[in-house]
Amino acid sequence: MAAFDRNFTFFTIPAAFILLFFPKVYSAILGRKYFNQADPRKYQPAVSKADDLDYKTKNRILRAEAAVANGLETISLYAAAVVAVNAADVDPKTANALSIVYLGTRVAYNIVYVILQDDPRWGMVRSVTWMGGIWIILAMFLLAGAAVY
Numbered sequence: 001m002a003a004f005d006r007n008f009t010f011f012t013i014p015a016a017f018i019l020l021f022f023p024k025v026y027s028a029i030l031g032r033k034y035f036n037q038a039d040p041r042k043y044q045p046a047v048s049k050a051d052d053l054d055y056k057t058k059n060r061i062l063r064a065e066a067a068v069a070n071g072l073e074t075i076s077l078y079a080a081a082v083v084a085v086n087a088a089d090v091d092p093k094t095a096n097a098l099s100i101v102y103l104g105t106r107v108a109y110n111i112v113y114v115i116l117q118d119d120p121r122w123g124m125v126r127s128v129t130w131m132g133g134i135w136i137i138l139a140m141f142l143l144a145g146a147a148v149y
Contacts, residue, residue: 004092004093004096004097005092005093006092007086007092007095007096008096008099009082009085009086009092009095009096009099010082010086012082012099012100012102012103013075013078013079013082015103016071016075016078016079016102016103016106017075019071019103019106019107019110020067020068020071020072020075020106020110021068021071022110023063023064023065023067023068023071023110023113023114024064024065024068026060026064026114027060027061027064027065027068030057030060030061030064031043031047031050031053031057031061034046034047034050043065044062044065047061047062048062056118059118060114060115060118063113063114063117064114066113067109067110067113067114070109070113070130071106071110074133074134074137077134077137078102078133078137080141081136081137081140081141081144082095082099082140084140084141084144084145085098085140085143085144085147087144088143088144088145088147088148089147090140090143090144090147094143095140095143098136098139098140098143101132101136102133102136102137105129105130105132105133105136106133108129108132109126109129109130109133112125112126112129113126
């Protein structure tokens, strides 16, 4: 595929950043009346204490907030991995493919964690999708290391 011949990995960093906020939008839609712009850190405790939210909605909001936090915790590793594969001049097709797969793991993680995990049996799938993203990051660093070794 000709599009994969040109390196577009740097563009996947802002894409990953945007993706990590999709659960926040979902959370805000579900729990907007509990969000106080002047004190946003009280949002999750307010949702937890809410008597008028059903169990499923409350948990989706809290899982969505946790998914955003997870995305923020891992995006710096991903950005560093993208820089590493570019600095080491890893084959663009390989770097591009890994970047696309990483974005796919983040989309899958968000869907599984926020929506599908209403059924706790999806917990293992959530962990596997998260680990898939981490393995992609590690693979990028290993390829960069091998390229400069």
